[in-house]
Amino acid sequence: MSDTRQAQSTARPAQPVYLDYAATTPVDRRVAAKMVPYLTEIYGNPASRSHAYGWAADEAVELAREQVCALIHADPREIAWTSGATESNNLAIKGAAHFYKSKGKHLVTVATEHKAVLDSMRELEREGFEVTVLPVLPSGLLDHAVFEAALRPDTVLASVMYVNNETGVIQDVSALGAICRAKGVLFHVDAAQAAGKVPIDLAQLPIDLMSLSAHKIYGPKGIGALYVRRKPRVRLEAQMHGGGHERGMRSGTLPAHQIVGMGEAFWLARDTMDADNARIQSLRDRLWAGFQKLDAVVLNGDETQRAVQYLNVSFNYVEGESLLMGIKGVAVSSGSACTSASLEPSYVLRAMGRSDELAHSSVRFSIGRFTTEQDIDYAIEQVTQVVTRLRAMSPLWDMVQAGVDLSTIQWSEH
């Protein structure tokens, strides 16, 4: 493909090209269609045992439960509906820690976990639990020896996410779970980004608790589930008290329309996962190939142990927010401080040993079911243009071109 100088070679789409599937996904139209009747026609409370309205809603909820189980090979009695993976993480971590506190008060997790896990752990620390947060290798992977060494006789629970939301790095939860089993430690896995992207077989995986989310795989926002193993039995202290729903694990009227949505999304994922992944992989490869034509571009996250949907790249010497501002026609996320509410650069990238400037220059592209080749080509074009323009404006790029080693500069800290 020749490098055309036509600035508008790829027509700008009316809405920005969406490459932020890791943040959320559109609800698949087939899923939405299934949900609607439960808003206006089959509107009974699934807990109403005495009339047909309730029975119909309950039937739909139980069917959805089976659909979720089908994707992850679980038993319906092992699923508790929640408001999302954040709540599932809270319930798993706080619920298990409180229930088993007479056994021990030590917990283990990883520096690259989602805030829902890290913050739940921090809350438990405030209550008097002890938490070990493990570092990761530059690839984002956990060192298994380090993990094993952190587990103590008084360790109750370890939490490791399956697929990382910023980099797509896949942890070997099978091996880590086996280590936990051998030491009598409960193993919780946040699979919010994993379900529908990588195969999950809970009949084989030694995992005790697993958090699931609907809106990451073309289901609605506001609904998720927590898998709680029955054999061997895992117990939890409920975090939401009330009518005793979900076997006492999580009270609250079940939103049938949401649950139907989640069930349908998981059911569709079962069918489409392999084909989706193959297509997405080739799109991702195309995107990466396009970026590699630029200098000083760094991939964040292990090359092979990474879900195909994710491409987290640092464009050195260009700040992330200014890059995002320039690629207005493309919707993505950045690890730059300026784009986070806290003004801190991505803690995930920092945990991987990335310098602040590489964290500030990072952009996460995430591809999904509806991404087209045209979308990819447009993104490459936009990013190339903007990176080139911003580098021409960057004093850092200037210095690097002149052969200056930036690590030797004495910066004036502001």
Added chain:
Amino acid sequence: MAYSDKVVDHYENPRNVGSFEADDDNVGTGMVGAPACGDVMRLQIRVNAQGVIEDAKFKTYGCGSAIASSSLVTEWVRGRTLDEALAIKNSDISEELALPPVKIHCSILAEDAIKAAVADFRSRHPAGADTLVSEQIACASSTR
């Protein structure tokens, strides 16, 4: 993040991007910020024999507000004496660009860049054309 029109304008059409010749003796260069903070501004001012800034150039690594702040500054310092340039306050910059509170620090950095550029120029031209008003001897009447 909603950007003000002026920030967008400076971002899309930055003024005076670039650098002066390295051996130009009439240029003061200020570099402030740090890559670790996500903000680095390099401001250069070329000062004439009368002590007036006749041209300015900038390069910035930073967000849209940082780019806009430094671009604006290169416009504002032109035609000013060094002291007049030093009088530019970050509040003027942030007001002009309608910066939200979380971006005020970008305007502060731009103000620092001016100070750094002026200081750099003065370090090489100590008793130069920019005679300071304050150097004038105070009225001696009280020493009677």
